[in-house]
Amino acid sequence: MWFIVDDQMADDRRIRRLPLATVGLWVKLCVIHSKGISMQAKDPAAYPGYFDKLDLKDAGGTMKQLQQLIDMGLMEEHGGGWRPVYAEGICKEPKTLTEEQREARRKAGSKGGRRKAANQKAKQPSSNLLANSQANGEQNGSETGSETSSNLLEDSQAKTWHKTDTDADIPSPTPPASISKQTDTPDAGFDRFAEAYPGSVGLKGRKTEAEARALYAAIAGNPVELGRLQTALRRYKHAVNDGQIRTGHIPRLNTWLRDQWETWAPEPISPPPIHKHTWNCEHVHQLMDPHEDEYDHTGSLRNGNPSEWWKACQACAEELNQQQTSKEKQ
Known part of the structure; x- marks a missing residue:
């Protein structure tokens, strides 16, 4: 994967306002991120999608320089770290090719190479075609000494023109049987x-x-x-x-x-705290407020005599907590 810098980058006011060392750090961090994204396309666990403080230190940068890049809109917080912001006139977002696209490009390049070779062979002088045909005949033992030079030349030209006009009979290369695709075991x-x-x-x-x-x-x-x-x-x-x-x-x-x-290793990301519903939480209010007038509000929870309204809200909260627990077990 390529990290693409716009040819107008040096003239952009955001870059011109930064110290040269900070601009160099920006390039290094963008390259680290692009390489990580490329690795992530092959193995999702290889890169978390952002760089952290240790990566910043490895690149020779400081938090002050990183803050300068953030203030200029060239970096942003993401996950547990930071990632580049691809800005018009400065840099372009790299494109990650899928395995299907990589395979299609490989086949297209291989097909183009075979076609180019066939075209070059078709343009060879007759003397070269004759010499190549005779050499192939001697090596393979398929030609006899009784064949004339004109027949050899005609056969060679016919084979060459056939390959030039169509790709239908050109076999696609197949990997050796000993090479097997890596599994995820x-x-x-x-x-x-x-x-x-x-x-x-x-x-x-x-x-x-x-x-x-x-x-x-x-x-x-x-x-x-x-x-x-x-x-x-x-x-x-x-x-x-x-x-x-x-x-x-x-x-x-x-x-x-x-x-x-x-x-x-980076610090483990702790899961977000699980919300526990109470009689006065917003989720209970969303369900109970439309029915508030149906309950008696007289009573005091402090004196041990809660109102009917409080009891209904508390029952609703307990039911929501039970539903949440059931979902977590599933």
Whole structure:
């Protein structure tokens, strides 16, 4: 995926008002986000859709610079972090191709390449066609010495023109039988994760590799935790590539999964608190206010003698709470 900068970007007043270092940070953050979106198209857990404070630090930026970008309308808060705002005259939103579109482009490129080769072959001089035909005949053993040069030339030209005029008989390339598409099984997920890890995993089947596989499976069972793990690996690789962690200090994968990965992961997002209905909450009022005149309001809850209106509202709140509990169990 490409991060596309408009050719009028340098003349835009929003860019001209920013320090040069902040503009450079904006470019780096936009590239990080575009790369993450590209990874997300292949693996939704690889990127949460925004960059966070650690990504900002890895890019060499500060919160002051980020605030400058937000004030200029070039960044916005999203999820647990921030993402670029694609503004007219500055940058354009990148396009993510689906797997079907990628495959269609690959086939179109392959078909165009075959057609170009056929056209070039059709334009060769007769002497080259004759030489190629004779060479093919000697290699395959399909031509005999009794055939004349004119027949060889005619056969070669006929084959070439046939390929030039139609693509119906040109076979599409098929992948080798040994190459199989990756599946989303836990083992395949671990293999891809282990391949991306910058350190050692250990010999397959040995204790360290088996422990790492079991730890990964326990984490990957929860989609939320798997997303945090993927982010933690991405951050850890950044730190290794930037030299923050020496190569000799990288632990084996089982040790990292057991003791260190959570220190590199974003904070878990706590679920929103569940609303508990009370006799005076807005949901009860929406249901009961149209019938308020049907109940007696005399009484005092403080004195232990609640009114009929309070009892009806309280019963409504309890019924709403029971319905909510039933939905959560389902």
